Amino acid sequence: MEALVSIIIVNWNTCALTADCLRSVAEEHDRLREHFGIVDPIETIVVDNGSTDGSVALLRDQFPWVQLLENQENVGFAAANNQGLSHCHGRYILLLNSDTKLLPGAIEALVCFMEEHPQVGAVGSRYLNPDGSLQHSCYPAPTLSREFWRMFHLDKVYPYGIYRMERWSTEEPRPVDIIQGAALLLRHTIAGKLGLFDTGYFMYSEEQDLCRRIQEAGWQIYYVPRSTIIHYGGQSTRQVAQTMFLQLYRSKVLYFRKHHGRLTTVGYKGVLMAATLMRLLFMPLAWLQGPERRAQTRLLAAHYRRLATSLPRM
Numbered sequence: 478m479e480a481l482v483s484i485i486i487v488n489w490n491t492c493a494l495t496a497d498c499l500r501s502v503a504e505e506h507d508r509l510r511e512h513f514g515i516v517d518p519i520e521t522i523v524v525d526n527g528s529t530d531g532s533v534a535l536l537r538d539q540f541p542w543v544q545l546l547e548n549q550e551n552v553g554f555a556a557a558n559n560q561g562l563s564h565c566h567g568r569y570i571l572l573l574n575s576d577t578k579l580l581p582g583a584i585e586a587l588v589c590f591m592e593e594h595p596q597v598g599a600v601g602s603r604y605l606n607p608d609g610s611l612q613h614s615c616y617p618a619p620t621l622s623r624e625f626w627r628m629f630h631l632d633k634v635y636p637y638g639i640y641r642m643e644r645w646s647t648e649e650p651r652p653v654d655i656i657q658g659a660a661l662l663l664r665h666t667i668a669g670k671l672g673l674f675d676t677g678y679f680m681y682s683e684e685q686d687l688c689r690r691i692q693e694a695g696w697q698i699y700y701v702p703r704s705t706i707i708h709y710g711g712q713s714t715r716q717v718a719q720t721m722f723l724q725l726y727r728s729k730v731l732y733f734r735k736h737h738g739r740l741t742t743v744g745y746k747g748v749l750m751a752a753t754l755m756r757l758l759f760m761p762l763a764w765l766q767g768p769e770r771r772a773q774t775r776l777l778a779a780h781y782r783r784l785a786t787s788l789p790r791m
Contacts, residue, residue, distance in 0.1 A: 481568055483571070485572055486523045492531055498575055505579050512585055520567060522545075523561075546564065569588060570665050572663075584704070596697055599687075600662050601698075603701075604657070606708070616640065616657075623638040645700075650700060679724055723780075723783060730791045749784075756781050
């Protein structure tokens with residue numbers, strides 16, 4: 478019998494977090510087996526992107542039930558997930574970040590909602606920070622005006638580039654445009670027809686692209702808050718912070734070029750350059766604050782200077 482859910486986890490030097498994530502997966506396996514009466518409701522595929530922190534040895538030793546795919550180098554988040562997809566047999570595919578922990582019933586809530594709503598193509602969980610506070614995980618689809626609004630922090634005046642998720646019910650599902658890819662469940666049939674991630678996105682914006690393609694194919698996307706996870710956030714990317722800072726905006730430019738055309742892409746790059754220069758202009762004010770804040774600002778200023786010089790070539 479096919480599995481109910483195939484889970485794909487991409488690991489890159491997050492050994493301890495991946496182990497904690499897999500322990501929470503094991504608990505969900507037992508819960509789904511009892512609920513759906515399937516002996517093996519979950520199959521788990523971990524794609525290791527050339528880790529050097531002992532991840533592979535730990536996974537082999539402590540989690541023999543995991544299907545481990547080893548890459549000799551970091552092929553990127555999108556390509557690694559696609560690699561995992563080719564080994565999936567479940568009715569649903571759960572894309573799960575290595576720096577997450579499933580809280581009790583997280584997968585069950587997603588699957589039950591999908592089973593009851595055949596018009597829905599993908600669903601996402603409610604994300605919590607490690608301290609229990611809400612982490613924003615859903616967003617309106619990116620447009621030039623929304624990116625302008627967001628880059629100049631105008632959402633503090635009126636929420637146009639974001640959702641006011643803190644005001645949402647923790648019980649009622651609701652339709653959304655974009656679900657962050659830390660815990661995203663979709664139908665295997667959709668992944669088979671549309672593909673999973675565009676490998677042009679090494680990292681970042683790949684879930685925005687996927688959600689857009691799912692909606693363009695006629696499916697709905699929903700946020701299901703009864704499914705809750707803890708998301709530690711950015712554990713892999715912190716290891717190469719400056720590279721990933723640039724990669725974030727390369728991916729955004731690629732998204733606009735792919736879905737909004739050349740002129741809008743030029744407009745987006747203009748907005749990004751203006752916002753970058755404004756940030757650099759006001760960063761010296763950080764010298765009025767403490768030493769820790771000044772150190773953070775110096776690092777951020779270096780990132781923005783590199784972005785300003787790299788943006789014309791993106």
